Amino acid sequence: MTTVLEVRGLVKEFPGVKALDGVDLDVLEGEVHCLLGPNGAGKSTLIKCVSGAVEPTSGEILFLGEPLPQGDPAGSLKRGVATIYQELDLVPDLSVAESIFLAHEPRRGPLLDLDRMYRESEAVLARLGHDAIPVRAKVGKLRPAAQQIVSIARALSGEMRLLIMDEPSAILDEAEISTLFEVVRRLTAEGVGVIYITHRLDEIRRIGDRVTVLADGQTAATGLPASTSTDTLVELMVGRKVEQLYPDRPAGTDEVLLEVRGARRLPAVRGVSLEVRAGEIVGIGGLVGSGRTELLRLVYGLDPLDEGEIVLDGKRLRAGDPRAAIRRGLGLAPEDRKSQALVLDWSQAKNVTIADLRRFSRVLLDVRKERRTARQELRALNTVPDDPDRAVRLLSGGNQQKVVLARWLLHECRVLLLDEPTRGVDIATKAEIYRIITGLAGSGLGVLVVSSELEELAHICSRVLVMREGEIVAEVDGKEATELSLLRHAVAPTDAPDLVEEVV
Amino acid sequence: MSSSPNPPRLAFAGALGQRAKGLELQEYALGIVVVLLFVVGSILKPETFPTWDNIRNMLTQSSVVGVLAIGMTFVIATAGIDLSVGSIVAAAGVFGGIMVGDDGTSSLIFIASAILFATFLGTCNATAIAYGRVVPFIATLAMFSIARGLALLLNDKLPVSLLDLNGGSFGDPRPGSLLWFGIGRIFGIPVSVYVFLTIAILGWIVLNRTRYGRYVIAVGGNREAARIAGVPVRRIIFSVYVLSGFLAGISTVLLCARLGSASPVSGNLYELDAIGAVVIGGTSLAGGRATIVGTFLGVLTFALIFSLMTQLNLSTEIQQVTKGLIVLGAVLLQRPEARY
Numbered sequence: 009m010t011t012v013l014e015v016r017g018l019v020k021e022f023p024g025v026k027a028l029d030g031v032d033l034d035v036l037e038g039e040v041h042c043l044l045g046p047n048g049a050g051k052s053t054l055i056k057c058v059s060g061a062v063e064p065t066s067g068e069i070l071f072l073g074e075p076l077p078q079g080d081p082a083g084s085l086k087r088g089v090a091t092i093y094q095e096l097d098l099v100p101d102l103s104v105a106e107s108i109f110l111a112h113e114p115r116r117g118p119l120l121d122l123d124r125m126y127r128e129s130e131a132v133l134a135r136l137g138h139d140a141i142p143v144r145a146k147v148g149k150l151r152p153a154a155q156q157i158v159s160i161a162r163a164l165s166g167e168m169r170l171l172i173m174d175e176p177s178a179i180l181d182e183a184e185i186s187t188l189f190e191v192v193r194r195l196t197a198e199g200v201g202v203i204y205i206t207h208r209l210d211e212i213r214r215i216g217d218r219v220t221v222l223a224d225g226q227t228a229a230t231g232l233p234a235s236t237s238t239d240t241l242v243e244l245m246v247g248r249k250v251e252q253l254y255p256d257r258p259a260g261t262d263e264v265l266l267e268v269r270g271a272r273r274l275p276a277v278r279g280v281s282l283e284v285r286a287g288e289i290v291g292i293g294g295l296v297g298s299g300r301t302e303l304l305r306l307v308y309g310l311d312p313l314d315e316g317e318i319v320l321d322g323k324r325l326r327a328g329d330p331r332a333a334i335r336r337g338l339g340l341a342p343e344d345r346k347s348q349a350l351v352l353d354w355s356q357a358k359n360v361t362i363a364d365l366r367r368f369s370r371v372l373l374d375v376r377k378e379r380r381t382a383r384q385e386l387r388a389l390n391t392v393p394d395d396p397d398r399a400v401r402l403l404s405g406g407n408q409q410k411v412v413l414a415r416w417l418l419h420e421c422r423v424l425l426l427d428e429p430t431r432g433v434d435i436a437t438k439a440e441i442y443r444i445i446t447g448l449a450g451s452g453l454g455v456l457v458v459s460s461e462l463e464e465l466a467h468i469c470s471r472v473l474v475m476r477e478g479e480i481v482a483e484v485d486g487k488e489a490t491e492l493s494l495l496r497h498a499v500a501p502t503d504a505p506d507l508v509e510e511v512v
Numbered sequence: 513m514s515s516s517p518n519p520p521r522l523a524f525a526g527a528l529g530q531r532a533k534g535l536e537l538q539e540y541a542l543g544i545v546v547v548l549l550f551v552v553g554s555i556l557k558p559e560t561f562p563t564w565d566n567i568r569n570m571l572t573q574s575s576v577v578g579v580l581a582i583g584m585t586f587v588i589a590t591a592g593i594d595l596s597v598g599s600i601v602a603a604a605g606v607f608g609g610i611m612v613g614d615d616g617t618s619s620l621i622f623i624a625s626a627i628l629f630a631t632f633l634g635t636c637n638a639t640a641i642a643y644g645r646v647v648p649f650i651a652t653l654a655m656f657s658i659a660r661g662l663a664l665l666l667n668d669k670l671p672v673s674l675l676d677l678n679g680g681s682f683g684d685p686r687p688g689s690l691l692w693f694g695i696g697r698i699f700g701i702p703v704s705v706y707v708f709l710t711i712a713i714l715g716w717i718v719l720n721r722t723r724y725g726r727y728v729i730a731v732g733g734n735r736e737a738a739r740i741a742g743v744p745v746r747r748i749i750f751s752v753y754v755l756s757g758f759l760a761g762i763s764t765v766l767l768c769a770r771l772g773s774a775s776p777v778s779g780n781l782y783e784l785d786a787i788g789a790v791v792i793g794g795t796s797l798a799g800g801r802a803t804i805v806g807t808f809l810g811v812l813t814f815a816l817i818f819s820l821m822t823q824l825n826l827s828t829e830i831q832q833v834t835k836g837l838i839v840l841g842a843v844l845l846q847r848p849e850a851r852y
Contacts, residue, residue, distance in 0.1 A: 310740065334741075347736060348736050371722070372717065372721045373722055
């Protein structure tokens with residue numbers, strides 16, 4: 009079998025940091041080579057070196073036996089290296105077709121050949137099994153999952169020998185992940201080599217052929233079979249054994265903290281009622297587009313309610329007013345930390361205290377007290393590095409999430425709303441975040457968690473509610489919940505009529 | 513391959529580890545520029561440049577735009593812009609002059625009505641932007657035109673003389689008279705300079721040491737995150753334009769007090785001088801990063817350069833070209849690391 013990509017002794021130094029310190033990797037034709045490693049291990053730097061976005065300090069990259077031009081993204085692309093980055097790099101105002109053909113638009117003379125562009129875009133999307141995505145729609149109007157698919161379609165529109173995917177599943181739900189995997193299998197059958205970065209070990213078994221583990225910029229192991237045990241992989245990644253990934257789930261009390269009564273905001277949320285009790289972790293599962301995130305936004309007052317009410321501690325919450333919600337003791341850790349939760353240029357300390365500045369302010373801010381208090385909260389969550397002045401831009405996803413959690417710890421909120429709390433977080437930090445959430449529930453908070461990872465909901469929640477098309481279609485006791493049982497509730501009845509009937 | 517893998521800027525940012533320190537460094541650098549300019553001026557024009565008279569002149573002249581620039585720093589910190597301040601200065605001056613009337617003698621009436629009118633115009637900006645959701649550039653561009661038009665309409669295109677207010681005279685204005693605010697002195701330093709310094713210091717305190725200032729930067733840094741963290745985003749945006757209008761009113765008083773009249777064509781292009789000073793000071797036009805110290809030094813830099821150029825008998829046209837080049841250069845220096 010031909011080797012598509014061969015990386016030998018790759019080193020990349022940034023000032024003060026050695027991001028890569030001798031990495032080896034080879035990718036065969038038609039294989040899915042999974043790349044695993046904690047945040048900061050150098051996965052992103054590695055793929056950026058291959059795609060040409062970053063120029064390595066030393067080492068070689070051979071593509072089909074020939075050295076790949078370094079630091080030349082266009083050159084890499086022309087030879088057939090396609091990359092889909094973790095952060096979606098789409099222009100919201102371009103149409104789907106324009107995005108797919110961005111920088112290699114088909115032309116007739118000096119003019120764009122729009123017909124051909126639309127036609128071929130439709131063909132590429134059909135190849136991905138997503139011909140429902142309208143090629144003339146603006147990308148910004150699509151949901152993140154659909155945007156991801158457009159990104160993949162863009163990579164597919166050129167000649168491709170090597171496809172690099174950086175956590176493509178992070179923003180996809182189960183059904184879409186299955187579709188994605190089908191696409192990947194089709195591509196590998198055509199002989200394309202795939203580098204697949206993921207934090208989810210289950211995906212390695214589902215799609216991977218071989219695994220390479222990076223840790224601290226070095227290859228901890230390469231070319232392992234996909235069947236390698238989870239324990240072994242995790243150990244390689246973190247360099248030590250991780251204790252139990254999921255802590256014991258909290259039971260909760262009888263005291264109702266948060267009540268949602270008939271919350272409705274069309275089209276996403278069509279009448280949802282639920283309760284969160286003190287000490288309880290309530291999960292909300294469902295596919296992307298089922299209205300989970302929108303429901304949290306309604307509860308928090310970010311969007312106005314069409315109908316219904318939110319009741320906290322027996323008193324009605326003013327609708328559409330997040331400030332009132334915060335004052336009454338709600339906190340939200342939103343889906344997208346970078347764009348919705350953090351001021352990236354700010355220090356950790358400032359990001360922690362922003363919701364509670366009143367506490368440090370008479371006429372002037374007591375910045376020393378502020379910093380000291382923030383540091384305490386950050387330490388309590390074991391945030392790395394232990395430096396309250398460090399800009400959050402420079403932190404890993406997991407530590408950014410801890411900063412957001414520290415903010416609401418400081419606020420001493422009553423009910424915490426978490427939207428995808430472990431997205432883009434490595435496995436060791438995931439375990440920590442689960443422990444933090446469970447600990448918070450243990451101290452009497454009510455926690456409402458939305459997650460695409462049904463497995464995590466099944467393991468940490470006291471109860472799991474499953475949403476579908478804007479309504480709650482099932483409530484599953486945490487002890488009985490499994491990833492599969494939740495998924496069955498989440499998919500449309502036409503897909504599994506016999507399973508859903510008994511629930512409704 | 514042969515070129516360094518990292519542009520030097522990136523190396524710089526990496527070595528420092530944080531933006532905040534980079535900002536401080538920029539302030540130091542600008543401080544050095546100010547000192548260098550002074551040294552260069554003293555060498556080129558040893559008789560006239562490093563004199564007390566010249567320094568006093570530079571400070572007095574820069575205090576008008578300086579006050580505007582402090583307000584502009586708050587506006588730009590929220591990722592906004594206020595193009596209307598120059599026109600507001602003219603309109604508020606003429607309005608104040610009319611309120612005083614032909615035989616009026618109280619400078620207090622002038623000061624109060626000029627500041628109130630400027631604040632009112634700023635509040636119009638604020639309402640359009642925060643509640644009407646008009647883009648700041650457009651809303652204040654409209655006010656740029658409206659306020660200039662008002663300035664011309666209010667007194668039939670004529671300037672209003674303010675010489676007599678409370679017995680002011682160019683020679684030695686009485687304390688409390690309008691001219692005293694422009695050219696009167698306390699311990700040899702013009703009153704307008706005290707006003708500018710006070711506002712700059714207050715501006716620093718508010719921006720760096722109050723909840724309000726923190727919210728202003730948060731809104732500019734990440735509006736959505738600020739909203740979710742409970743920052744009253746709309747009120748903050750509203751407030752910075754009111755503040756900018758209010759400070760334009762103060763600026764009006766300083767200008768009219770110095771000139772002894774209110775002219776409908778005054779304040780021309782002051783908004784650009786103010787924006788220029790803010791930008792070379794290091795405040796990011798994208799919002800979320802602001803420095804009053806930088807703005808202050810930016811104002812001084814401009815004052816020194818123009819004083820020097822005037823003394824070297826360079827025409828105002830050349831000065832204008834230079835001004836543009838400096839602003840462009842400053843923005844080029846501080847643009848985010850280019851990633852291609």
